[in-house]
Amino acid sequence: xxxxxxxxxxxxxxxxxxxxxxxxxxxxxxxxxxxxxxxxxxxxxxxxxxxxxxxxxxxxxxxxxxxxxxxxxxxxxxxxxxxxxxxxxxxxxxxxxxxxxxxxxxxxxxxxxxxxxxxxxxxxxxxxxxxxxxxxxxxxxxxxxxxxxxxxxxxxxxxxxxxxxxxxxxxxxxxxxxxxxxxxxxxxxxxxxxxxxxxxxxxxxxxxxxxxxxxxxxxxxxxxxxxxxxxxxxxxxxxxxxxxxxxxxxxxxxxxxxxxxxxxxxxxxxxxxxxxxxxxxxxxxxxxxxxxxxxxxxxxxxxxxxxxxxxxxxxxxxxxxxxxxxxxxxxxxxxxxxxxxxxxxxxxxxxxxxxxxxxxxxxxxxxxxxxxxxxxxxxxxxxxxxxxxxxxxxxxxxxxxxxxxxxxxxxxxxxxxxxxxxxxxxxxxxxxxxxxxxxxxxxxxxxxxxxxxxx
RNA sequence: GAGGUUGUAGCUCAGUUGGUUAGAGCGCCGGAUUGUGGUUCCGGAGGUCGCGGGUUCGAGACCCGUCUUCCUCCCCA
Numbered sequence: 001x002x003x004x005x006x007x008x009x010x011x012x013x014x015x016x017x018x019x020x021x022x023x024x025x026x027x028x029x030x031x032x033x034x035x036x037x038x039x040x041x042x043x044x045x046x047x048x049x050x051x052x053x054x055x056x057x058x059x060x061x062x063x064x065x066x067x068x069x070x071x072x073x074x075x076x077x078x079x080x081x082x083x084x085x086x087x088x089x090x091x092x093x094x095x096x097x098x099x100x101x102x103x104x105x106x107x108x109x110x111x112x113x114x115x116x117x118x119x120x121x122x123x124x125x126x127x128x129x130x131x132x133x134x135x136x137x138x139x140x141x142x143x144x145x146x147x148x149x150x151x152x153x154x155x156x157x158x159x160x161x162x163x164x165x166x167x168x169x170x171x172x173x174x175x176x177x178x179x180x181x182x183x184x185x186x187x188x189x190x191x192x193x194x195x196x197x198x199x200x201x202x203x204x205x206x207x208x209x210x211x212x213x214x215x216x217x218x219x220x221x222x223x224x225x226x227x228x229x230x231x232x233x234x235x236x237x238x239x240x241x242x243x244x245x246x247x248x249x250x251x252x253x254x255x256x257x258x259x260x261x262x263x264x265x266x267x268x269x270x271x272x273x274x275x276x277x278x279x280x281x282x283x284x285x286x287x288x289x290x291x292x293x294x295x296x297x298x299x300x301x302x303x304x305x306x307x308x309x310x311x312x313x314x315x316x317x318x319x320x321x322x323x324x325x326x327x328x329x330x331x332x333x334x335x336x337x338x339x340x341x342x343x344x345x346x347x348x349x350x351x352x353x354x355x356x357x358x359x360x361x362x363x364x365x366x367x368x369x370x371x372x373x374x375x376x377x378x379x380x381x382x383x384x385x386x387x388x389x390x391x392x393x394x395x396x397x398x399x400x401x402x403x404x405x406x407x408x409x410x411x412x413x414x415x416x417x418x419x420x421x422x423x424x425x426x427x428x429x430x431x432x433x434x435x436x437x438x439x440x441x442x443x444x445x446x447x448x449x450x451x452x453x454x455x
Numbered sequence: 456g457a458g459g460u461u462g463u464a465g466c467u468c469a470g471u472u473g474g475u476u477a478g479a480g481c482g483c484c485g486g487a488u489u490g491u492g493g494u495u496c497c498g499g500a501g502g503u504c505g506c507g508g509g510u511u512c513g514a515g516a517c518c519c520g521u522c523u524u525c526c527u528c529c530c531c532a
Contacts, residue, residue, distance in 0.1 A: 009523065059530055144532065344532030408492040
């Protein structure tokens with residue numbers, strides 16, 4: 001057993017049927033991105049460590065895969081830092097490069113670097129794998145694909161509307177029966193922190209209330225206390241837990257709660273604009289829900305925050321996104337607002353698999369297999385195969401004159417739609433036997449009628 | 456990063472308090488069927504019991520370490 005090969009934890013191999021299914025998801029996502037005017041870009045799998053570190057908070061840094069320096073660069077190791085037990089600095093001296101952790105930060109770097117070649121607002125999509133040194137769990141991998149669409153260079157709320165429509169369009173196209181698009185606004189969260197008198201504790205407060213549906217009201221209050229948020233503040237936060245009813249009703253309540261907070265009211269105004277627009281436009285299958293407890297950990301969001309959950313399946317969020325006013329600021333380009341969303345292709349894959357929502361023909365089996373009867377017959381098969389391919393019909397010839405039984409079984413395993421039997425008798429009569437592998441029906445057709453009988 | 460859990464044939468899993476030669480189903484290969492697959496029947500191959508060490512006359516089973524699996528926390532797609 002020790003000789004058996006293995007792959008690292010949290011990674012997966014993909015068989016042809018898996019890749020067909022994944023491409024099906026990618027194709028739907030791409031087609032919608034394109035409909036909304038997004039253009040594709042790609043960035044390297046790994047970036048300079050400095051580009052990534054410090055962008056995802058302390059937690060995030062821990063989850064970034066580092067690439068060990070090679071050759072002479074090994075000598076750059078900061079041994080002194082090791083002796084001082086400053087492990088982060090030691091690690092940085094050992095690894096100048098790191099695998100990308102998401103697509104957003106590399107995109108920000110990309111925008112700053114190519115700012116003079118881009119016209120703004122710049123709309124890009126990007127479908128590439130990312131890597132996280134996380135503990136693998138259900139729906140959680142160390143290597144997985146993200147499918148991002150972002151707009152940078154405009155603070156127009158029209159894009160928030162577009163992105164909600166994209167969530168809806170893609171997931172509807174993928175035939176997902178039900179899903180909730182949760183929306184919130186970071187400014188509302190700031191408003192909450194402000195009116196509770198704990199403005200500088202916004203992260204602790206939001207991280208705590210984000211867990212409401214998981215640990216309940218008591219749990220959240222305990223966590224707030226543990227983080228030494230004042231009792232007065234907690235009393236002021238409590239009404240949030242009761243927030244219910246339609247989006248419009250929730251908005252009205254929040255307007256009362258946050259009336260003292262300028263930034264909070266600004267957030268409500270933005271949110272209301274998006275909710276109203278979507279309400280008027282309507283969604284296909286998605287439900288848009290204002291969820292004040294939606295926080296999301298990434299600290300670069302400044303406006304709208306999105307998260308999508310599929311119904312009837314135990315799985316974390318399948319999409320996320322939000323507005324970040326100053327992401328490129330980290331790389332020295334100020335004043336460019338961006339907003340974007342991300343589809344978690346691997347989680348969507350798992351959900352579609354679990355709910356059995358992949359179309360039957362997605363695995364794209366071979367259309368036609370020529371059974372091999374011998375040298376003379378194969379010569380004719382080669383000619384016919386060339387004609388089929390010219391007409392766009394994919395086909396193969398079985399490579400050897402194995403027993404017919406074996407050849408038929410192979411055709412069956414490959415999911416072949418038609419087999420063509422061309423033996424001695426058929427060659428003499430200029431015909432083939434065309435067998436429909438699903439119905440089992442065989443028909444004798446002439447060489448010239450063959451193409452017309454396939455499909 | 457913390458705690459727990461799992462690992463036996465290609466796959467899913469049995470395997471009693473430690474005791475001969477480690478089993479089943481499915482899959483695979485061959486045959487029944489020399490020009491017919493997906494059904495049936497018969498036969499066969501395939502395992503250093505995750506890996507390393509220890510206890511023992513004897514370990515798949517017990518102990519330690521390690522890797523892996525899944526789960527909770529953390530965080531997230």
